[in-house]
Amino acid sequence: MSKETKLFIIGEENGLYNTVKEALAEFELVFIEAQNYLAELKRHEPQIAIVLKNGFESPVDLIHSLIKEFPAVSILFIHDLQDFQLLRDVTRAGAMDYLVIPDEINVLTDRVQSLAAQTRTKSEAAVSAGSFKRGRGQVLAFYSGKGGSGKTFLSTAFAQTLKLESTAQVIYIDLNLQYGGAETFLGIDSNRSLIDLKPVIHEINEHHIRNVSEKEGFSKLEILISPKDAELAESVDEEYITRLLRACRRSYDFIIVDIPSAMDERSYAVLTEADRIFYVMNLNTPSIKVLKHVEELFQRLGIVTEDRLEIILNETGKENELSKKDIERFVKYPVRAEVRRDLKGVQAAVNQGKPVRKEPKEKKLIPAAKDVQKWVVSMLK
Ligand SMILES: Nc1ncnc2c1ncn2[C@@H]1O[C@H](COP(=O)(O)OP(=O)(O)OP(=O)(O)O)[C@@H](O)[C@H]1O
Ligand SMILES: [Mg+2]
Structure with a gap:
């Protein structure tokens, strides 16, 4: 059994490492220098990591980033002294176990065996839930610095269209935590929300997500609705969102996320994680000004826009202050799609509480839905 689970040992090549290496000779070991561990590990998908006390990075920080990067990894921490405060801190950071070497050298292999066994059960459970290695889904974030520009309308229509026009597995995540919004456009009324994933967020898999998501009746698009209660919403933090998105990546092909205009840690998490950012804007000068502010903000926060941010022009039409050409002159990002102003069609759909898409290859689409279809195709x- 030992050779089938790779153990990634993160530390430095010193006495502690040599002792551990010898004791674990029956396992397949991969040594990772603590100085540059993230870059090294990204080439693998570690399931078990043994973190050694080292002179490069504090164990708590190291464990934090490991879990952030690889939510499924099981971590054993090894120190050379008994330190109860540190033990508490690394456990809180997410380490499954903690040993002092050489004092506890004789239980080391036992602990590693049991970690490996747990990891196997986890991946078997994932396989039976159909969530194992479905490949890497794309996170598409809808954002705009300006409220009311059409993020929610466009993202819901986009997700529904993508679901209807392809065989892709699609999930929609509504992050407008305080008020929601997607339900209005998709005609959904539900008590469930993404906060229901809280008890399982540390081991979240496809099965949990499917249990909590709602299905839009026409397209069968899966939706995770935002909690309505601001107080509950507070416990959904950056780490929660990152874990959720990574779990979704494993089980879906496309993850469409609607982010509110106000920047908070949740929006930040999505914008950092996203493969593409669809920035929604209207054809007027305030929209351009807001985009300039957003650019500055992104730069300060370290959110990369190059090759990721694409402009979606919403409510296009003759009566606008600016034209697409003007936008292309002032804005360096590519214009990916244009969606017409469609007061009649969009309003009628909202008033009826019905989504704009009802079936594949639909004939009578409202103009705005046609434009979204063109973009998706x-x-x-
Ligand atoms: N292409 C369009 N044609 C006509 N009406 C539209 C169009 N796009 C959006 N709307 C309308 O504009 C309003 C705002 O849209 P939406 O709620 O999608 O914006 P938002 O950016 O999500 O707003 P918020 O910042 O409040 O979340 C809605 O009433 C919607 O019906
Ligand atoms: Mg909205």
Whole structure:
């Protein structure tokens, strides 16, 4: 059994490492220098990591980043002294176990065996839930610095269209934590929300997500609705969102996320994690000004826009202050799609509480839905 689970040992090549290496000779070991561990580990998908006390990085920080990067990893921490405060801190950071070497050298292999066994059960459970290695889904974030620009309308129509026009597995995540919004456009009324994933967020898999998500009736698009209660919403933090998105990546092909205009740690988490950011804007000068502010903010926060941020022009039409050409002159990002102003069609759908898409290959689409369809189809090519 030992050779089938790779153990990643993160530390430095010193006496502690040599002792551990010898004791674990029956396992397949991969040594990772603590100085540059993230870059090294990204080439693997570690399931078990043994973190050694080292002179490069504090164990708590190291464990934090490991879990952030690899939510499924099981971590054993090894120190050379008994230190109860540190033990508490690394456990809180997410280490499953803690040993003092050489004092506890004789239980080391036992502990590693049991970690490996737990890891196997976890991946078997994931396989039976159909969530194992479905590949890497794409996170598509809808954002705008300006409220009311059409993020929620466009993201819901986009997700529904993507679901209807392809065989892709699609999930929609509504992050407008205080008020929601997607339900209005998708005609959904539900008590469930993504906060229901809280008890399982540390081991979250496809099965949990499917249990909590709602299905839009026409397209069968899966939706995770935002909690309504601001107080509950507070416990959904950056780490929660990162874990959720990474779990979704493992089980879905596309993860569409609607982010509110106000920047908070949740929006930040999505914008950092996203493969593409669809920035929604209207054809007027305030929209351009807001985009400039957003650019500055992103730069300060370290959110990369190059090759990620694409402009979606919403409510296009003759009566606008600016044209697409003007936008292209002032804005360096590519314009990926244009969606017409469609007061009649969009309003009627909202008033009826019905989504704009009802079936594949639909004939009578409202103009705005046609534009979204064109955009989705061009993206799938
Ligand atoms: N292409 C369009 N044609 C006509 N009406 C539209 C169009 N796009 C959006 N709307 C309308 O504009 C309003 C704002 O849209 P939406 O709620 O999607 O914006 P938002 O950016 O999500 O707003 P918020 O910042 O409040 O979340 C809605 O009433 C919607 O019906
Ligand atoms: Mg909205």
